[in-house]
Amino acid sequence: MPGTTRGFFGRSRAARDPRLPPGQYDARDDWPVLHAEATPRLDTDRWTFTVEGLVEEPSTWTWAEMHALPPSRYSGDIHCVTTWSKLGMTFDGVSVDTLLAAARPLPSATHVVAFSHTGYTTNLPLADVTDGKAWVAWDADGKALTAEHGGPARLLVPHLYFWKSAKWVAGLRLLDHDEPGFWERNGYHDRGDPWQEQRYQGD
Ligand SMILES: Nc1nc2c(c(=O)[nH]1)N[C@H]1C(S)=C(S)[C@@H](COP(=O)(O)O)O[C@H]1N2
Ligand SMILES: [Mo]
Numbered sequence: 001m002p003g004t005t006r007g008f009f010g011r012s013r014a015a016r017d018p019r020l021p022p023g024q025y026d027a028r029d030d031w032p033v034l035h036a037e038a039t040p041r042l043d044t045d046r047w048t049f050t051v052e053g054l055v056e057e058p059s060t061w062t063w064a065e066m067h068a069l070p071p072s073r074y075s076g077d078i079h080c081v082t083t084w085s086k087l088g089m090t091f092d093g094v095s096v097d098t099l100l101a102a103a104r105p106l107p108s109a110t111h112v113v114a115f116s117h118t119g120y121t122t123n124l125p126l127a128d129v130t131d132g133k134a135w136v137a138w139d140a141d142g143k144a145l146t147a148e149h150g151g152p153a154r155l156l157v158p159h160l161y162f163w164k165s166a167k168w169v170a171g172l173r174l175l176d177h178d179e180p181g182f183w184e185r186n187g188y189h190d191r192g193d194p195w196q197e198q199r200y201q202g203d
Pocket of ligand 1: 031032033034035036037080081116118120148149150162163164165166167168
C-alpha cells in the first residue's frame with residue numbers, strides 16, 4: 001500500500017524538528033548550565049568590555065556605555081556540543097558589529113579570541129563574529145541573564161556550538177592568526193559548526 005508507506009515516512013520526518021542539527025535533541029523547558037570554572041559574581045558598576053589587539057582604536061565600554069549603544073536582538077536557536085539544543089530563544093544586547101565599527105579592525109586581523117572575566121577563552125574566525133552573527137547579550141527570553149548563564153553579559157555566537165558563546169565575557173582580542181581557546185586546546189573542534197557536526201578536533 002504505497003499511500004500508507006508515504007504517510008508513515010511523512011509523519012516520522014515531521015516528528016523531527018528541521019531546526020535541530022544532526023545528533024541534537026530539543027531540551028524544551030530545560031536550560032542546562034555548563035562551564036569549567038566557578039560562577040563569578042560580577043558587579044555591573046565595575047564591569048567592562050574591551051576590544052583590543054589588531055584594531056585602530058582599542059576600546060573599552062562600561063555597563064552604562066554598552067547600554068547606550070543601538071540595541072540588537074537575536075531570535076533563534078542555540079546548540080550545545082553535549083547534544084542539547086534550545087529552539088526559538090530571544091537574546092537582547094548589542095551586535096558585535098557595533099563594537100567592531102568603533103574599534104576598526106586592521107586589515108591584518110583574521111581571527112578573534114573572546115576572553116572572559118574568569119580567564120576562559122575561545123577562538124573564532126573574524127568572519128564568524130561579523131555581519132550580524134554575534135552579540136554581547138545580557139537578556140535571555142526577556143529576563144536578565146543569571147550568573148549561571150553568564151550574566152551580567154555573555155558572548156552569543158548562535159550559529160556555532162555554544163562553547164563559543166563565552167559566559168562572563170570581558171572582551172575580544174583581534175589577531176592575525178588562529179589561537180585555540182580553552183575547550184579547543186582540550187580536544188574540541190576549532191570552529192564548531194553544528195550543521196557539520198564539528199564537535200571534536202578531526203571531525
Ligand atoms: N566562561 C565560560 N563560558 C562558557 C563555558 C565555560 O566553561 N566558561 N562553556 C561553554 C559551553 S561548553 C557551553 S555549552 C555554554 C553553556 O552555557 P549555559 O550554561 O548558559 O547553557 O557556555 C559556554 N561558555
Ligand atoms: Mo557545551
